[in-house]
Amino acid sequence: MSDVAHEANVSQATVSLVLNDVDGSGISQSTKDRVRVVAARMGYRPNAVARSLKLQRSDTIGFVSDQITTTPYAFGLVQGAHDAVRSFGRHLLISNVEHPGDVPRKVAEEMAVVELLERRVDGIIFASRFHRTLDVPSALNEVPSVLLDVAAVDHSLASIVPDEYTAAKNVCQLLLDVGHTQVVHLSTPHETPSVTMRRRGFVDAMTEAGLADSAVTIMGSGDSTPEGYITALEVLSAPSHPTAIFCHNDEMAWGVYQAAAEVGLVVPDDLSVVGFKNVSLVAPMLRPGLTTVELPHYGMARWAVSYLVEGRTDPVQEVVECPIVVRDSVIPPGLTGQLTRNQENR
Amino acid sequence: MSDVAHEANVSQATVSLVLNDVDGSGISQSTKDRVRVVAARMGYRPNAVARSLKLQRSDTIGFVSDQITTTPYAFGLVQGAHDAVRSFGRHLLISNVEHPGDVPRKVAEEMAVVELLERRVDGIIFASRFHRTLDVPSALNEVPSVLLDVAAVDHSLASIVPDEYTAAKNVCQLLLDVGHTQVVHLSTPHETPSVTMRRRGFVDAMTEAGLADSAVTIMGSGDSTPEGYITALEVLSAPSHPTAIFCHNDEMAWGVYQAAAEVGLVVPDDLSVVGFKNVSLVAPMLRPGLTTVELPHYGMARWAVSYLVEGRTDPVQEVVECPIVVRDSVIPPGLTGQLTRNQENR
DNA sequence: CATGAATTCTAATTCGTATTAGCAATTGAC
DNA sequence: GTCAATTGCTAATACGAATTAGAATTCATG
Numbered sequence: 001m002s003d004v005a006h007e008a009n010v011s012q013a014t015v016s017l018v019l020n021d022v023d024g025s026g027i028s029q030s031t032k033d034r035v036r037v038v039a040a041r042m043g044y045r046p047n048a049v050a051r052s053l054k055l056q057r058s059d060t061i062g063f064v065s066d067q068i069t070t071t072p073y074a075f076g077l078v079q080g081a082h083d084a085v086r087s088f089g090r091h092l093l094i095s096n097v098e099h100p101g102d103v104p105r106k107v108a109e110e111m112a113v114v115e116l117l118e119r120r121v122d123g124i125i126f127a128s129r130f131h132r133t134l135d136v137p138s139a140l141n142e143v144p145s146v147l148l149d150v151a152a153v154d155h156s157l158a159s160i161v162p163d164e165y166t167a168a169k170n171v172c173q174l175l176l177d178v179g180h181t182q183v184v185h186l187s188t189p190h191e192t193p194s195v196t197m198r199r200r201g202f203v204d205a206m207t208e209a210g211l212a213d214s215a216v217t218i219m220g221s222g223d224s225t226p227e228g229y230i231t232a233l234e235v236l237s238a239p240s241h242p243t244a245i246f247c248h249n250d251e252m253a254w255g256v257y258q259a260a261a262e263v264g265l266v267v268p269d270d271l272s273v274v275g276f277k278n279v280s281l282v283a284p285m286l287r288p289g290l291t292t293v294e295l296p297h298y299g300m301a302r303w304a305v306s307y308l309v310e311g312r313t314d315p316v317q318e319v320v321e322c323p324i325v326v327r328d329s330v331i332p333p334g335l336t337g338q339l340t341r342n343q344e345n346r
Numbered sequence: 347m348s349d350v351a352h353e354a355n356v357s358q359a360t361v362s363l364v365l366n367d368v369d370g371s372g373i374s375q376s377t378k379d380r381v382r383v384v385a386a387r388m389g390y391r392p393n394a395v396a397r398s399l400k401l402q403r404s405d406t407i408g409f410v411s412d413q414i415t416t417t418p419y420a421f422g423l424v425q426g427a428h429d430a431v432r433s434f435g436r437h438l439l440i441s442n443v444e445h446p447g448d449v450p451r452k453v454a455e456e457m458a459v460v461e462l463l464e465r466r467v468d469g470i471i472f473a474s475r476f477h478r479t480l481d482v483p484s485a486l487n488e489v490p491s492v493l494l495d496v497a498a499v500d501h502s503l504a505s506i507v508p509d510e511y512t513a514a515k516n517v518c519q520l521l522l523d524v525g526h527t528q529v530v531h532l533s534t535p536h537e538t539p540s541v542t543m544r545r546r547g548f549v550d551a552m553t554e555a556g557l558a559d560s561a562v563t564i565m566g567s568g569d570s571t572p573e574g575y576i577t578a579l580e581v582l583s584a585p586s587h588p589t590a591i592f593c594h595n596d597e598m599a600w601g602v603y604q605a606a607a608e609v610g611l612v613v614p615d616d617l618s619v620v621g622f623k624n625v626s627l628v629a630p631m632l633r634p635g636l637t638t639v640e641l642p643h644y645g646m647a648r649w650a651v652s653y654l655v656e657g658r659t660d661p662v663q664e665v666v667e668c669p670i671v672v673r674d675s676v677i678p679p680g681l682t683g684q685l686t687r688n689q690e691n692r
Numbered sequence: 693c694a695t696g697a698a699t700t701c702t703a704a705t706t707c708g709t710a711t712t713a714g715c716a717a718t719t720g721a722c
Numbered sequence: 723g724t725c726a727a728t729t730g731c732t733a734a735t736a737c738g739a740a741t742t743a744g745a746a747t748t749c750a751t752g
Contacts, residue, residue: 001739011702016740026700048465049404050738052395053707060439075421082442091465093406093437096428119394119437225631251631258633261607281627285571285597287604347708357732362710372730396708399737 228255
C-alpha cells in the first residue's frame with residue numbers, strides 16, 4: 001500500500017481511503033482515479049491478515065464437527081455452511097474432530113475450539129454428524145456460536161436441530177393413510193436423539209391410529225445396509241410378515257430391499273418401505289425409488305451462518321421441519337399382482 | 347501479552363521469549379516459571395492473526411475445488427487434506443467453486459484463488475472432483491501450489507493424479523484371468539482423462555489378450571446408477587450377452603446389478619461385474635460385494651499437503667497406483683448353478 | 693484583503709506479536 | 723579493586739493496514 005501511495009504521489013492513508021471507498025473522506029475524483037489505476041497496474045493485493053489485526057475481525061467462521069467432512073453422510077452441513085459463508089464474503093475454517101487417538105474426544109473438541117479462537121474466528125458452528133446430546137466445549141462461550149444438530153445439555157447457546165419426531169410420525173402416518181396396519185420399525189441400538197425421536201414418532205403415530213399393540217420396533221445390530229439386510233431377513237422370513245417397514249435410515253432401507261428380493265418379495269407390491277435421511281447416493285437410486293424423509297442439513301447450516309453473520313447472540317433453540325420425499329416405495333397393502341412391476345417403476 | 351508482562355513484572359518481550367521457548371534467550375528458570383503461571387492464570391491466548399502478520403506466514407493452506415465439499419463422491423480428498431494439515435498444526439481454508447452463477451467458471455476459480463492469496467495462505471491445493479484437464483488459475487503461481495486430480499495444460503505446477511489407465515487395465519486383466527472373453531465396458535460420454543484412460547485401459551487389456559475384436563465399449567447417457575441401469579438393460583436383453591461388464595464407476599455398476607436382476611441374471615453366477623472408485627456407500631453394500639478399483643484420494647491429498655509443508659516448489663508430476671479391492675462380484679464364466687447363490691454371498 | 697469555511701490530503705497512532713541490539717547487574721579472574 | 727565476561731532482561735522496531743486529528747490549500751464572502 002505504501003508502494004502504491006508512493007507511486008501515486010499520495011500518502012498511504014489516502015490509498016486506504018480510496019480503496020475502501022470511505023465516504024466523507026473528501027478525496028477528489030481525480031486522485032481516486034489515479035490511485036485506483038496505480039493500484040491495479042501494480043497488482044496491489046490487500047493483506048487480509050493485517051486488515052484482520054487492525055479491525056479485530058477475521059471475516060472467518062469456524063466449523064467444528066465430528067465426522068462430517070469425513071463421511072459422505074452429512075456433507076449437506078458443510079456444503080450449506082460453506083456456501084452461506086462465501087455468499088457473505090467470509091471464509092470457513094474447518095476442524096474435524098474424529099480420531100481422538102490418545103486424547104479423549106472431549107479434550108480434542110475443546111482443543112479444536114481453542115485453536116479456532118486463537119485464529120480469531122468471528123463465530124463458531126459446532127456440528128454433529130447426527131443429532132445428539134453433548135456436553136459442549138466451554139470455550140464456545142467466548143465467541144458467538146451455534147450448535148448444529150447438537151442438543152446441548154444446557155441451553156445457553158443457540159442451536160438448530162431437525163424435528164425428527166414429527167417427521168417420523170408423518171412418514172408413518174403416510175403408511176397408515178394408505179391402509180397399512182402391520183408396520184414394523186427397523187431401528188438401531190443407539191440412544192441418540194435421532195434414534196429415540198424416530199422411534200417415538202413411530203410409536204405415537206401407531207398409537208394414535210389405534211394400533212399401539214401392533215407397533216413393533218426391531219433393533220438391528222447397527223444402522224448400515226448389511227445390518228439392515230440381516231435384520232430384515234429375519235423379519236421377512238417369519239411366517240407372517242409386516243406389509244410395511246419404517247427404517248431408521250436409507251442405508252438400512254436398502255438392506256430391506258435386498259432382504260425382500262432374497263425371500264421373493266417385491267417392493268412395493270408385497271412390501272412398502274420408507275427410509276430416513278434422503279441420502280442422495282441411495283434413496284433416489286433404489287428401484288423403486290425410496291420414499292423417505294429429507295433432513296434439511298443444507299438449510300440448517302445456512303441458518304447457522306446467517307445467525308452468526310447477523311451478529312445475533314440470543315440462545316434460540318430452532319427446530320426445523322423435515323419434508324417428506326415421496327417416491328415409489330409405498331402403495332396400499334394387498335395390491336400384489338395388480339401392478340405390473342416392471343412397468344410402473346418407470 | 348502486555349497484560350501478562352505487567353502482571354508478572356517483566357517486559358512483553360520476555361513473555362514472548364518465554365512462551366515461545368526461544369533457546370538462547372537467557373531467561374532464568376524462575377522468571378520462566380512465573381511468566382507461565384501468570385499466563386495460565388490469566389487465560390492468555392495468543393493472537394494468531396498478529397503472529398501471522400509478524401511472521402509472514404499464516405500456517406494455513408487453501409483448498410480450492412469444484413464439487414468436492416459438496417458431493418459425497420470425492421470427500422476422501424478433503425478428508426486427507428484436512429487430516430494432514432491438522433497433523434502439521436495448520437488449518438485448512440476451503441473454497442468450493444461450484445455454482446458459477448453469473449460469472450464463468452474460470453473467473454470464479456481465479457477469484458477463489460485470489461481471495462485465498464489475500465488471506466496469505468502458505469500454499470494452495472487445487473483439486474478436482476474427478477481427474478480432468480484444466481487451464482488452471484494463473485494466480486496459483488504466486489504461492490506454492492499443488493494440483494490434485496487435475497492435469498494442467500502446462501506442467502509448471504506440481505500435480506498428483508491416480509494412474510487410472512493401469513488400474514483399468516488391471517481390473518480387466520482380473521476378468522480375463524478367470525476366463526472371461528466376452529467383456530463389455532460400460533462407459534460414459536465425457537472426454538475427461540478419467541473416462542478416456544479407463545477406456546484405454548480396457549481396450550489395451552483386451553488387445554493384449556488377443557481379444558481386440560470383442561472389446562466392446564458401450565456409452566451410457568451419463569454416469570449415474572439409473573443411467574447404468576438403462577444401458578445395461580439393453581446390453582443384457584440382447585440374445586447373446588457378455589459374461590462380464592467393466593463399469594466406469596460403482597454407481598453404474600449398481601445399475602448393472604439392477605438390470606441383471608430385472609432380466610433374471612444372477613451376479614456373479616451369470617454375470618461378473620467390476621466397478622471403479624470404491625464408493626463406500628455403494629461398493630461394499632451391494633450384494634454380492636463389488637470388486638472395484640480404489641482411488642487413493644485420501645493419500646493423494648496427504649501427499650499434496652506434505653509437499654507444501656515441506657516447502658517444496660519443484661513441478662513434480664506424481665502418478666499414483668490404484669489398488670484393486672477384491673470382493674465377490676467376479677467368478678469364472680460358466681459356473682452358473684454350481685454355486686448356491688444365497689450361501690456363497692455371505 | 694482579511695476571515696471563515698470548505699476541500700483535500702497527511703502524519704501519527706494502533707492492532708498483538710517476534711526479534712534484535714543493547715543495557716544493567718552480577719560474577720569471575722587476577 | 724579493576725576489567726572482562728556472563729547473565730538476565732528490556733526498549734525499540736516491524737509486519738500492513740484503518741482511522742482520526744489536524745495541516746495545507748483553495749474558495750467564498752463581506
